[in-house]
Amino acid sequence: MGAEKKTDSLPSSPIEKRYISLEEVKKHNQPDDRWLLIENKVYNITNWAKKHPGGGKILGHFSGQDATDAWRAFHNDKDYVKKFMKALYVGDLERPEESLTELKSDFRELRKHVEDSGMLKTKPWFYVLHLAHIILLEVFAYFLVSYYGGGLYTFIAAAIILATAQAQAGWTQHDYGHNSVFPSHKMNKIFHHIVIGHIKGASSHWWNFRHFQHHAKPNVGKKDPDVDFPYLLLLGEHFPVTWGKQKKGFMPYNQQQNYFFLTMPPLLLPLYFHFENILFVFKRRDWVDLLMTVSFFGRYFYLYTQFWGAWGTFGFYMFVRFLESHWFVWVTQMSHISMKIDVDRDNDWFTSQLVSTCNVDQGLFNDWFTGHLNFQIEHHLFPTMPRHNLHKVAPLVKSLCKKHNIEYLSLPLFGAFARLVTSLKKSGELWYDSYYNG
Structure with a gap:
């Protein structure tokens, strides 16, 4: 014992x-x-x-x-x-x-400098003013219709104003979704629900589900939902060649640079995103997001049914989405579709963002029009950085690219639009050659 x-x-x-x-x-x-x-x-x-x-x-x-x-x-x-x-x-x-690697080490030093220098801190007034100008646009559209009535010209003018408000609200909800406004994750989440739900009529959780996959593996097939729609468009070089050799696909991809104008810009928001939102919310029984969406449509129809009736208001709403969809597609896709689209090569974080992303030149209009997504490279490297600070880190990112011989691409706005279409044409031709001559 x-x-x-x-x-x-x-x-x-x-x-x-x-x-x-x-x-x-x-x-x-x-x-x-x-x-x-x-x-x-x-x-x-x-x-x-x-x-x-x-x-x-x-x-x-x-x-x-x-x-x-x-x-x-x-x-x-x-x-x-x-x-x-x-x-x-x-x-x-x-x-x-x-x-x-040396590149990983250098980027982590840059990340530490960003944190220590306060580039991840927010200027609250920036977001207050941005949200205020969205609300003012919404109010202006309603009073325009109230004053002049529901005629054709008022219908079109109000739709343009509301499409502008919706596009800008899209950039604002993006800020809250990335936790780049408040220090508190909870406050960012609350405002994200309000902006994307009550002001835009979409699901917060649906956006998170899609968008963070895009950021995690940008332009990676089967991992980035923003480039994964091969039954409509084939993007990059790898997938068109692979599908062509395997005799896959039923679209005339060699003409995709033409039918792109009739599909993605006009239809993405009015049709596809509505369908995907509804399916996502009901499949996951996300009743909070459903309630926020219902509040959006309740407000919309309450305000405008008196002028155009229920079906007229529905047509007005879809016209607003039609206009907004063009704006949204060109801005969000101009920085990615023309870049490298491939299978997962397990690249380091810095390389994976630079090869899949390009910028659009800085300017007051470009900054506003794109919601600062003209700094797409910096946003992808530091997704929680407040957008008003993205220009501050850009020179440091350029310097790191130069040191490691990595291309840092920045284009004029319409140059980025043109490059998108050109890349679609090139990808379609690769598929055609592989399908018929491979």
Whole structure:
């Protein structure tokens, strides 16, 4: 008995830390077996992925890869998030130097400089004024119709004003969705629900589900939903050639630069996004988002039915969406479709954003018209950065590109539009040549 007591009093042996090779991490990249590498620590997110607030897909896109820079880019509240990660911890990376390149190191130094210099801090007045000008446009459109009545010219003028308000509200909800307005994640979430739900009539969770996948793996087929619609358009060089050789596709892709004008710009918001929003909300039983959407349509029809009746108001609403859709498609696609579109090559964060994204030249109109998405490169590298600071980091990004011989592309506004169409033509020709001559 005495010997047993002596043994029980001995301190327990410390648990030996597990070290995992980079090769081992890369093996865990299947839907039923997913590991992530974050800051040289390995996490098993196989079962937890479905609980992830940003959706499970975005985590799955990095399975078996180093997600350090993506994780840092998306999370302002890192200490809070790390509390949930403790239970997922598997071990430490065996040889950290294997995953750290000079480019990664340089970008992480840039990231630290951005944080230390206050570039992630918001100027509240900027967003107050921006939201105010959207509300003023909405009020102006209503009083225009109230004063002049529901004639044809008023119908068109009010629709243009409201389309402008809706486009600008789209850029504003984008700010709240990226947690770049308030220090508090909760406040950003509340305002995102209000702006995208009550002012725009769409689902906050649907936007998060789509948009963060786009940011995680921009222009990567089957991972970025913004470039993954091959039954309408084939983009880049890899997919047109692959589909052509496999004799896939039923669209005349060699003419896609022409029918693009009749499909994506006029129809994306009026048709596709409505359908996808409704399907998403009901499939996930997201009643809060549904309530916010109902409040938008309730307000809309309450204000305008008195002038045009129910069906006339519906036609007015769809015309507004038709106008807004052109604005939205050209601005959001001009910086991506003309860039590299490929399968996942497991590029580092900096490279993956630069090869898939280009800028549009700075200017007062361009900044307003695009919601500062003319700084698409900087926004993709630092998605939580307030947009009024994007121009500050641009010279530093250019310098890093120059050091590592990476192209930093910035174009005039209409030059970016033209390049988009040219890239569609090139991709279509690649498909045609591969299909008939490959």
